[in-house]
Amino acid sequence: MTQSEPYVRFHEVQKSYDGEILVVKNLNLDIAPGEFLTMLGPSGSGKSTCLMMLAGFEPATNGEIYLDGKPINQVPPHKRGIGMVFQNYALFPHMSVAENLAYPLQVRKMSKPDIKAKVKRALDMVELGAFGDRRPAQLSGGQQQRVAVARALVFEPELILMDEPLGALDKQLREQMQYEIKHIHNRLGVTVVYVTHDQTEALTMSDRVAVFNDGIVQQLSTPNELYENPQNAFVAQFIGENNTLSGTVKQINGSKCTVKTDGGETVIAEKINVHEVGERTTLSLRPERVELDLVDGMDDVLTGKVEERIYLGDHIRVRVNVAGNDQFIVKVRNRSDMRRLDVGQTVKVGWNSSDCKALDFSG
Numbered sequence: 001m002t003q004s005e006p007y008v009r010f011h012e013v014q015k016s017y018d019g020e021i022l023v024v025k026n027l028n029l030d031i032a033p034g035e036f037l038t039m040l041g042p043s044g045s046g047k048s049t050c051l052m053m054l055a056g057f058e059p060a061t062n063g064e065i066y067l068d069g070k071p072i073n074q075v076p077p078h079k080r081g082i083g084m085v086f087q088n089y090a091l092f093p094h095m096s097v098a099e100n101l102a103y104p105l106q107v108r109k110m111s112k113p114d115i116k117a118k119v120k121r122a123l124d125m126v127e128l129g130a131f132g133d134r135r136p137a138q139l140s141g142g143q144q145q146r147v148a149v150a151r152a153l154v155f156e157p158e159l160i161l162m163d164e165p166l167g168a169l170d171k172q173l174r175e176q177m178q179y180e181i182k183h184i185h186n187r188l189g190v191t192v193v194y195v196t197h198d199q200t201e202a203l204t205m206s207d208r209v210a211v212f213n214d215g216i217v218q219q220l221s222t223p224n225e226l227y228e229n230p231q232n233a234f235v236a237q238f239i240g241e242n243n244t245l246s247g248t249v250k251q252i253n254g255s256k257c258t259v260k261t262d263g264g265e266t267v268i269a270e271k272i273n274v275h276e277v278g279e280r281t282t283l284s285l286r287p288e289r290v291e292l293d294l295v296d297g298m299d300d301v302l303t304g305k306v307e308e309r310i311y312l313g314d315h316i317r318v319r320v321n322v323a324g325n326d327q328f329i330v331k332v333r334n335r336s337d338m339r340r341l342d343v344g345q346t347v348k349v350g351w352n353s354s355d356c357k358a359l360d361f362s363g
Contacts, residue, residue, distance in 0.1 A: 005069060006030035006031055006032055006033075006066075007031055007032060007033040007034075007035075007067070007068055007158065007159065007191050008029075008030070008031035008054065008065070008066070008067060008159065008191065008193065009029070009030050009031075009065070009066040010027045010028060010029040010030075010050070010054075010063065010065055011028060011063055011064050011065070011066065012026055012027075012028060012062065012063040012064070013026070013027040013028075013050075013053065013060050013062070013063035013064070013065060014026060014027070014060065014061045014062040014063055015046070015049050015050075015053060015058065015060060015061050015215075016061045022061075022215055023044075023046050023049050023215050024046040024049055024050055024053075024215045025046075025214075025215040025216050026063070026216075027046075027050065027063070027216075027217065029050075029210060029217065029220070031191060031193060032191075033158075033191055034189045034190065034191055035191055035192070035207050035208065036182070036185050036191075036192045036194065036205060036206050036207045036208075037191075037192070037193050037194070037206060037207065037208050037209070037210065038193075038194045038195070038196060038201075038202040038205065038206040038208075038209045038210070039051065039193065039194070039195045039196075039210050039212060040195075040196060040197065040198075040199060040202040040209050040210065040211050040212065040238075041197065041211060041212030041213055041238075042197055042213065042238070043197060045212040045213050045214065045215070046212050046214075046215040046216075047195050047197075047210075047212045048163060048164075048195050050195075050212075051161050051163055051193060051195045053065060054067075054082070054161060054193065055077055055080070055082055055084060055161055056072070056075065056076060056077030056080050056082075057077060059073070060073055067080065067082075067159065068158070078107070081155075081157050081158070081159070082157055082159045082160070082161055083151075083152030083153060083155070083157040083159070083160040083161070083190075084152055084160070084161050084162075084163075085145075085148050085149055085152045085160065085161070085162040085163070085165045086148070086163050086164075086165065087163060087164040087165055087166075087167045087168055088168065090148065091136040091144060091147060091148060091151075092136075093135065093136055093137060094135075095135070095136075096132065096133050096134060096135060097123070097128065097131050097132050097133070097134050097135075097136065097139070097147050098119050098123070098132035098133065100136070100147060100151055101118075101119045101122055101123065101147070101150055101151050101154045102115050102119050102154075103151075104151065104154060104155050105118055105119070105154060105155055108155060118154055118155070118156075119132070119154060120132075122150040122151070122153050122154040123150055125150060125153065125184065125187075126146040126147070126149055126150045126180070126184070127146070128143060128146055128147065128150065131143065131147075141168060141169050141170075141173065142169060142173045142176070142177060145165060145166065145168075145169065145177060146177075146180070148165070149165075149181065149184065153184070153188070153190075157190065158190060158191060159190065159191045159192075159193070160190055160191070160192050160193075161192075161193050161194075161195075162181075162192065162193070162194045162195065163195045164195060164196055164197070165177075165181075165194075166178065166196075166198075166201065167196075167198075174201075175204075178201055178204050178205055179204075181205065182204070182205045194206070199238060199239050199240065202223065203223040203226070203227065203239070203240075204223075206222075206223055207222070208220060208221060208222055208223075209221065209222075209223055209226055211226065211234075211235050211238060211239070213234050213238075218231070218232060218234050218235050219231045219232070219235045226239050227239055227240050227286075229272070229357070230272075230284060230357065230359065231272065231273060231359075232273050232359050232360050233273075233282045233284065233359040233360050233361070233362035234362070236282075236284035236357065236359060237284075237362070240286065241286070241287055241329065242284055242285070242286060242287075243284070243285045243286070243287060243290070243325070243327075243328050243329060244282050244283060244284060244285075244325070244362070245259075245261050245262075245263075245267065245282075245283040245285070245323050245324070245325055245328075246261065246262045246280070246281075246282055246283070246324075246361070247259040247260050247261040247262055247267065247280075247281060247283060248260050248278065248279070248280055248281070249274050249276070249277050249278060249279045249280075249281055249358070250266070250277065251277060252271060252274070252276070252277060254271075255270060255271055256268055256269065256270065256271060256353060257269055257270075257271040257274055257281075257358050259281055259283060259358060261283070261323040261324060262323075262324050263322075263323035263324030263325070264323075264324075265302050265323045267283060267300050267302075267323075267353075267356060268299050268300055268353040268356070269281075269283055269300075269353055269356040269357060269358040270353060270354055270355075270356060270357050270358060271358050272357045272358055272359050273358070273359045273360045274358045274359075274360075279361070280361035281358045281359065281360070281361055282358075282359050282360065282361050282362045283356055283357065283358055283359075284356070284357040284359050285351060285355060285356050285357070286355065287317075287329040287330055287331045288331045289351055289352070289355035290330045290331075290349060290350070290351050291330075291349075291350050291351065292318065292320070292330055292332055292341065292347045292348065292349060292350075293339060293347055293348050294350075295348045295349070295350030298350035298351055298352055299351070299352050299353035300350060300351050300352075300353060300356060301348055301349070301350040302322050302323055302348075302349045302350070303322070303346060303347070303348060303349070304320040304321055304322030304323075304328065304346070304347055304348075304349040305320065305321045305322075305344065305345070305346055305347070306318060306319075306320055306341055306342060306343050306344060306345045306346075306347060307319045307320060307321050307326055307343065308343060309341050309342075309343065313334065314333070314334055315331045315332060315333050315334055316331075316332040316334060316338075316341065317329060317330075317331060317332075318330045318331075318332055318341055320347065320349055322349045328349075330349070
């Protein structure tokens, strides 16, 4: 396989459990060697099913999955050479940490000296070199998860699959483990396919993210591109915090369009997923791209009323009623010279048209 060829390829893959309803629909997805790709989406979107088909625990109904250029639909799971990390760790409670790591090597009939060396290397990699003799129950949740990662790495696979691996951890530990897993990936250069419903996790860790909904990849992009340039209303809503305004397209001029909102205001927006005048559209706008009162030179300036303000230290979270949406959020940076914002106050609400995306109608 050349470097330009994908290490994992889903080609026209479908999955149905009952022969009628497709939970994965004609998936075409290429994953590069050494890439960290996250499958992100809500429950029931098809992401975990894709991971289970790649692991070999679920058969594809139609289509073919390739690993390193070879079709693997008929290859049993234990012969695919894939490391797996699950949410529940799946560690053997009656074995020590070292024995847990040795198990996949014993199955592969490795010599005892090789097993000992590989177990030591894997434990050192996750900074648990001194914990080999302990049982899983004697470890914290974060330590158990690191053992699970070490066990997936111990036989040096080219591909590691992770299914919601941090879901059982508390927020602080989860964030710490995100960086640890990403650092391990950077050091080893293995290919990682990671499944989560947590969009912050996906943005933090991934080279690219495939956003799933209803068995279809809605968008496949880098984290930055997903957040800055969502291609439809579902992605805009699912990735990060997002304000929406509904309206009708009145004019299209190159990459821009003019929209009359349901509140009666006229807004200029970036034309992303609209095609003709008269079409209904959902406008997407990130809270941090909106200004209150400091609106000189901005393309779109509307009048709104402050409904709520919450002090969050580095910024003030202000809920405004604007263009018929009383849940419109603005993040105002906390500055020493900022104007006081009181509930009931009338304010100018402004943004640049390049930050306002006209997407398919979701209302």
